[in-house]
Amino acid sequence: MTQPPNGFDPNDPIGTWRAWRDASLEAWAKSLTAMVNTETFSQAIGAQLDALLAISGPVQQAVQQYMERYLAQAQLPSRNEVVTLAERLTNIEFRLDDMQAQLDELTDLVRKLAVAQTPTAVDVGVIDERLRGIEEQLTALAAVRPSGRTRKATTEDKE
Amino acid sequence: MTSSDAAPIDLERMTEQLLKEIERTTKSSDMAARIATNRIRVAVGQTPKEQIWALNKMRLYHYYPQVPPEQRKPVPILLVFALINRPYIFDLRPGNSFVEFLLQHGYEVYLLDWGRPGLEDAHYDFEDYSLKFLPRAIRAMQRHSGKREFSMLGWCIGATIVTIYAAMRPDDGLRNLILLTAPLDFSDKEGSTFSRWLNTEYYNVDELVRQFGNVPAAVIEYGNKMLKPVENYIGTYLKLWDNLDNPAVVEAWLAMNTWVTDNVDFPGAAFRQWVVEFFRENRLMENRLMMEGRVVDVANIRANLLNVIADKDHIVPNCQSRSIMDRVGSKDKKLIELKGGHIGIMVGSGASKRAWPLMEAWLSERST
Numbered sequence: 001m002t003q004p005p006n007g008f009d010p011n012d013p014i015g016t017w018r019a020w021r022d023a024s025l026e027a028w029a030k031s032l033t034a035m036v037n038t039e040t041f042s043q044a045i046g047a048q049l050d051a052l053l054a055i056s057g058p059v060q061q062a063v064q065q066y067m068e069r070y071l072a073q074a075q076l077p078s079r080n081e082v083v084t085l086a087e088r089l090t091n092i093e094f095r096l097d098d099m100q101a102q103l104d105e106l107t108d109l110v111r112k113l114a115v116a117q118t119p120t121a122v123d124v125g126v127i128d129e130r131l132r133g134i135e136e137q138l139t140a141l142a143a144v145r146p147s148g149r150t151r152k153a154t155t156e157d158k159e
Numbered sequence: 160m161t162s163s164d165a166a167p168i169d170l171e172r173m174t175e176q177l178l179k180e181i182e183r184t185t186k187s188s189d190m191a192a193r194i195a196t197n198r199i200r201v202a203v204g205q206t207p208k209e210q211i212w213a214l215n216k217m218r219l220y221h222y223y224p225q226v227p228p229e230q231r232k233p234v235p236i237l238l239v240f241a242l243i244n245r246p247y248i249f250d251l252r253p254g255n256s257f258v259e260f261l262l263q264h265g266y267e268v269y270l271l272d273w274g275r276p277g278l279e280d281a282h283y284d285f286e287d288y289s290l291k292f293l294p295r296a297i298r299a300m301q302r303h304s305g306k307r308e309f310s311m312l313g314w315c316i317g318a319t320i321v322t323i324y325a326a327m328r329p330d331d332g333l334r335n336l337i338l339l340t341a342p343l344d345f346s347d348k349e350g351s352t353f354s355r356w357l358n359t360e361y362y363n364v365d366e367l368v369r370q371f372g373n374v375p376a377a378v379i380e381y382g383n384k385m386l387k388p389v390e391n392y393i394g395t396y397l398k399l400w401d402n403l404d405n406p407a408v409v410e411a412w413l414a415m416n417t418w419v420t421d422n423v424d425f426p427g428a429a430f431r432q433w434v435v436e437f438f439r440e441n442r443l444m445e446n447r448l449m450m451e452g453r454v455v456d457v458a459n460i461r462a463n464l465l466n467v468i469a470d471k472d473h474i475v476p477n478c479q480s481r482s483i484m485d486r487v488g489s490k491d492k493k494l495i496e497l498k499g500g501h502i503g504i505m506v507g508s509g510a511s512k513r514a515w516p517l518m519e520a521w522l523s524e525r526s527t
Contacts, residue, residue: 057366
C-alpha cells in the first residue's frame with residue numbers, strides 16, 4: 001500500500017488520533033512553557049508561596065506549641081531539644097573526623113621515621129663494600145709491616 | 160490535499176489496526192496496573208561499592224575496580240552531584256551507568272552522597288558544603304586511594320560547589336575539574352525561568368526558610384516540573400502508556416522516574432544563599448561572594464578544566480555556564496556543547512555514545 005500523503009492514513013484511526021494528540025500536546029507545551037516564563041506567572045508563583053506560608057505559619061506555630069506542652073508533660077524531649085542534641089553530635093563527629101585525620105598523618109610520619117632508621121639492603125651493601133676496602137688496606141699494611149720493622153731495627157742498631 | 164491524493168478506505172485494514180490496538184491495550188493494562196500499585200520496581204545504583212567515610216548524613220563511596228591493577232589510571236576521580244537530588248543518577252542502571260563506564264576504562268571512582276538533611280542541618284550554606292564538608296571527603300579519598308592528585312566532576316549545583324572548592328583550595332591536589340551543566344553566572348536575569356521566578360520581590364525566600372527550616376523537596380520538585388508543565392505532568396506518562404508493551408522502555412522509564420521523584424530537601428541556609436547571593440546578586444561572577452573571610456575568585460582555579468554544557472538545558476541555560484571560561488586561571492581549558500537536556504546528556508540513550516566517551520578521552524589524557 002502506498003504511503004498516505006501528509007502522514008494521514010484514514011485506515012489507521014488510532015495512529016491518526018495519536019498524531020493529532022502529539023501535535024496538540026506540543027502546541028500546549030510551547031504555549032504553557034512560554035506562559036510560565038512571564039512576569040505575570042512569576043507573580044502567581046509568589047502569590048502561591050505566600051498563600052502556602054499564610055496557611056502553614058499559624059498551623060505550624062499552633063502544632064509546635066501544643067506538641068511542646070504535650071511532650072513536656074510526658075517528660076519527652078521536644079523537637080528543638082532533639083535538634084540541639086543532633087547538632088552537638090554532628091560537632092563531635094567533626095572533631096572525631098579531624099582527630100582521625102591527624103592520627104593518620106602521625107601514623108604516616110612514624111612509619112616514615114621507622115623506615116628511615118632501619119638499614120636497607122642498599123645501606124648494608126655500601127657498608128659491606130667499605131669494610132672490604134678497610135680489610136684490604138689492613139692486609140696491605142700487614143704485608144709491608146715486617147720489612148719496615150727490619151729497616152727500623154737496622155737503623156736503630158747502626159745508631 | 161486533493162481528493163485524488165487520499166488513500167482509499169480499506170475496512171479490512173482498519174479493523175486489523177483496531178484489533179492490534181485493542182490487543183496492545185489489553186497487554187498494557189496489566190503492566191499499567193502493576194506500575195500503579197507499585198508491584199514493579201527497578202533497582203538503581205547497582206554497581207558494587209563500599210562506604211569508606213561518613214560524616215553526619217554524608218557518605219563517601221568507593222566503587223570496586225573492574226580492571227586489573229596494571230590497567231588502572233593513577234588519578235582517582237570524585238563525583239559530586241547537587242544537593243537536591245540523589246547522586247545515583249551517576250549509576251542509574253547496569254548498562255546505563257557513567258560509573259560503570261569509568262570503571263571499565265580503569266578509573267578509581269569515588270562518589271560523594273550529601274545525604275538527606277535534617278532540621279539540624281538547616282543552617283549549613285555553600286561555604287559549609289564547599290569548604291567544610293567537601294575537603295573532608297577529599298581528604299578521606301586521598302587517604303583511601305593513597306594518591307594526592309585527583310580529578311573531580313561536579314554536576315548542576317554540585318558543579319557550583321566544586322567550583323568554589325577549586326577557587327579556594329587550588330593547592331590541595333585537584334588536577335582535573337569537570338563541570339557539567341554548571342549554574343555559575345546569573346547576570347542574565349531574563350535567561351532562565353528560574354531567574355524570573357526567584358528574582359522578584361514576590362518570592363518570599365526568608366519566610367519560606369524561617370517556617371520550614373529546610374525547603375521541602377516537594378516545593379523544589381514542583382518548581383522543577385513547572386518549568387515544562389505539559390512535558391512533566393502529561394507527556395512523560397503518555398510516553399510510558401505508548402510503550403507499556405515494551406519492557407525495556409518501561410524499565411528505563413521506571414528507573415528515571417524513581418530518580419526524578421526521589422528528591423531531597425534543600426538545606427535552608429543554602430537555599431536562601433542560592434536565591435539571594437547567586438540568583439539575585441550574582442556574587443560569584445562579580446567577585447563579591449565571601450567565604451572564610453575571603454573573596455571566592457574563580458581566577459584562582461588552576462586545574463585543567465572541562466566545561467560541558469547542554470544545548471537544550473532549560474534548568475541551567477547555557478548563559479549561566481559559559482562565561483567562566485574567560486575567568487578561570489586554568490591554562491588547559493575546554494568547553495564542549497552537547498545535544499541534550501540538563502539530565503539527558505548524561506543518562507539519555509546517546510550519553511554512552513557522546514558525552515561519556517568525550518569526557519573520558521579528555522580525562523584520560525590528563526590522568527597519566
